Amino acid sequence: MNILVCIKQVLAAAVRVFPDADTRWIRSDSDEYVMNRFDEFAVEAALQLREALSDGRVDVISVGPERAEAVIRRALGMGADDGIHIITKTCGPIPPAVTAALMAASVRNRNYDLILTGVMSEDDMNAQVGPAMAEMLDLPCATAVIQIERRGISTVYVEREMEGGMRDALEIRLPALLSVQSGAHPPRYPSLSRMLRANRRPIETIPSTDLGMTAPDIHVVRTAFPGKTRAGYFLEGSASEKAAQLLKIFQARSLMR
Amino acid sequence: MTSTILVIAEHADGQIRPVTGEIVACARQLQQLQPADIRIVVLGDPVETLAETLSQKTGLPVDAIRTPHLAEYHGDTYRDVLTDFIKELQPRYICAAHTSQGLDFAPGLAVRIKAACITGVEAIVEADGEICFTRRICGGKLTADIASPNAQIVLSVLPGSFSADSSNATTAGAICYRTAISETSARTIPCGVLRSSVKASGITEADVVVAAGRGIGDRENIALIHRLTALFSGSAVAGSRIVCDQGWLDYAQQVGVTGFSVQPALYIACGISGAVQHVSGMRASGFIVSINSDPNAAIFNVSDICIVEDLKTFIPLFIETATSPHPD
CATH class of the missing domain: 3.40.50.620 (HUPs)
Structure with missing residues (x-):
């Protein structure tokens, strides 16, 4: 079974971000980029399927500027076989339908049995690329998948996560696309020796301009800090002063004796 | 038209x-x-x-x-x-x-x-x-x-x-x-809905819920959350999805869209970023206190009291303050 995993480079969760009026997007106080956490779970799921079946390959693909190469290298370090990088020029947000169309155009004739994506990206949070790409490639699709098992030669059994801990079970005919929810199989950490080897491997690069495609226009008009829904009173002073204030607040509200 | x-x-x-x-x-x-x-x-x-x-x-x-x-x-x-x-x-x-x-x-x-x-x-x-x-x-x-x-x-x-x-x-x-005349699609065959075997671990009944998020950083720091929780009667420890994914807490303790919804009298969010998926499970709480080292953390927008501190130092300090004899 040949598996393709779609991965994205995002700002690390701890990086502070600010609205940027000039670009109508965001600026950050650091350039620390990592692999989208949900995509790490998708890579892990793919590697486990390959190991369980002891055949086939796991390739990864990413759409992004030059720096996105780092997450492809990381996936190779985790154990993926080959990487494809669709290089974009823009540093602003790419609409999810565009990302999906770019990847769909470049993998259409590569005969993958299974395409995995993360359930969403941590930065844009659209949760669209996977299901949109499935439609573009006319593949059956399930989203928020937390369990994947091979059933025979041409089917996978999957469980999708629904609200309140319920699961929706499906049998899906291959080839198919699944978006993977984070779950009980923590992504492996690439070993140093694997990373060193991964850094020497060639990565296939495709300029995004080579893939003629269009998608309905959606654009960002502005970004902002979210409004407050509660008082949001910030305690001031030293850490001990804040601790004393907090204790007083709890006592005044009879939350603590 | x-x-x-x-x-x-x-x-x-x-x-x-x-x-x-x-x-x-x-x-x-x-x-x-x-x-x-x-x-x-x-x-x-x-x-x-x-x-x-x-x-x-x-x-x-x-x-x-x-x-x-x-x-x-x-x-x-x-x-x-x-x-x-x-x-x-x-x-x-x-x-x-x-x-x-x-x-x-x-x-x-x-x-x-x-x-x-x-x-x-x-x-x-x-x-x-x-x-x-x-x-x-x-x-x-x-x-x-x-x-x-x-x-x-x-x-x-x-x-x-x-x-x-x-x-x-x-x-x-x-x-x-x-x-509708829907052609029966053979591509995806439903195999039924599986009910959760996970029961909420007391977090839905607790008066006080202390929740850990990604900001706790390390499995060892879960002990701090337990110590803080022990100061309150009718209290329970909960966590965001990411902490449960790490195996640091059980899924029975997960608050949010894919976990459980809680509305205790007091919710203390420790190192929780405030992603929508978590907030939708706790926003109805009576009083919300959040501790986070990032002053721009989204959780502060839904909190009554905001504390910008490293929880690894602040929680021990608070426990000491709360358990030391009253000055008066």
């Missing part, structure tokens, strides 16, 4: 989900900015009771599509049946729920009908003469207002963002029945 805003009703277990009322509320708000008729479409088999409930509650016209053998949600069928219906109706906006169902069919539906798709809509605003849909980005730290000039737009409406009208409409809306 007046344009149409189409609301796609969500149901499960034969019941209309409350989020459907919130999608209607979103559609009504959109109607203020862009005059249009609102219609509701519901798919199912049987569909009569669902349609009657919708028509009585909202007073809006309902298109009830009897879809043979479709008792529960099925992605391929929803996309097929809705595509045919939308091609005929040509609505300007198509509003679904930002839930495990809506997110499963809406992006693919948008591709098929060549519509723009904007997910996780929590507000509608007008800016620069355009109708914009506000959604969260960067784990909830920022919002982005999104617009599209496209002739059709599919929206997924974030649960908890628009207030549903709880009263029944004075006159019920007209119901138009039709039957």
Whole structure:
């Protein structure tokens, strides 16, 4: 079974971000980029399927500027076989339908049995690329998948996560696309020796301009800090002063004796 | 010709989900900015009771599509049946729920009908003469207002963002029945809904919930959360999804969309970033105190008391303060 995993480079969760009026997007106080956490779970799921079946390959693909190469290298370090990088020029947000169309155009004739994506990206949070790409490639699709098992030669059994801990079970005919929810199989950490080897491997690069495609226009008009829904009173002073204030607040509200 | 805003009703277990009322509320708000008729479409088999409930509650016209053998949600069928219906109706906006169902069919539906798709809509605003849909980005730290000039737009409406009208409409809306001829798709075969074996571990009954998020950094620091929790009677330890994914806490302790919803008298969020998926499970708490080292953490927007400190030093300090003899 040949598996393709779609991965994205995002700002690390701890990086502070600010609205940027000039670009109508965001600026950050650091350039620390990592692999989208949900995509790490998708890579892990793919590697486990390959190991369980002891055949086939796991390739990864990413759409992004030059720096996105780092997450492809990381996936190779985790154990993926080959990487494809669709290089974009823009540093602003790419609409999810565009990302999906770019990847769909470049993998259409590569005969993958299974395409995995993360359930969403941590930065844009659209949760669209996977299901949109499935439609573009006319593949059956399930989203928020937390369990994947091979059933025979041409089917996978999957469980999708629904609200309140319920699961929706499906049998899906291959080839198919699944978006993977984070779950009980923590992504492996690439070993140093694997990373060193991964850094020497060639990565296939495709300029995004080579893939003629269009998608309905959606654009960002502005970004902002979210409004407050509660008082949001910030305690001031030293850490001990804040601790004393907090204790007083709890006592005044009879939350603590 | 007046344009149409189409609301796609969500149901499960034969019941209309409350989020459907919130999608209607979103559609009504959109109607203020862009005059249009609102219609509701519901798919199912049987569909009569669902349609009657919708028509009585909202007073809006309902298109009830009897879809043979479709008792529960099925992605391929929803996309097929809705595509045919939308091609005929040509609505300007198509509003679904930002839930495990809506997110499963809406992006693919948008591709098929060549519509723009904007997910996780929590507000509608007008800016620069355009109708914009506000959604969260960067784990909830920022919002982005999104617009599209496209002739059709599919929206997924974030649960908890628009207030549903709880009263029944004075006159019920007209119901138009039709039957879908859906080719049975052999690509995805439903194998049933699995009920959760995970029971909430006391977090739904507790008066005080102390919750750990990604900011706790290390498994060892869970002990700090337990020590803080022990200061309160009727208290329980909870966590965000990421902490449960790490195996640091059990899924029975997870608060959020995919876990449990809690509303204790006091909720203490320790190192929780405040992603929408978590907040929707705790925003109804009586009093919310948040500790986070990032002054811009989204959790502070939904908190009563905000403490910008490293919880690894602050929690021990607070425990010491609370357990030392009173100065007076």
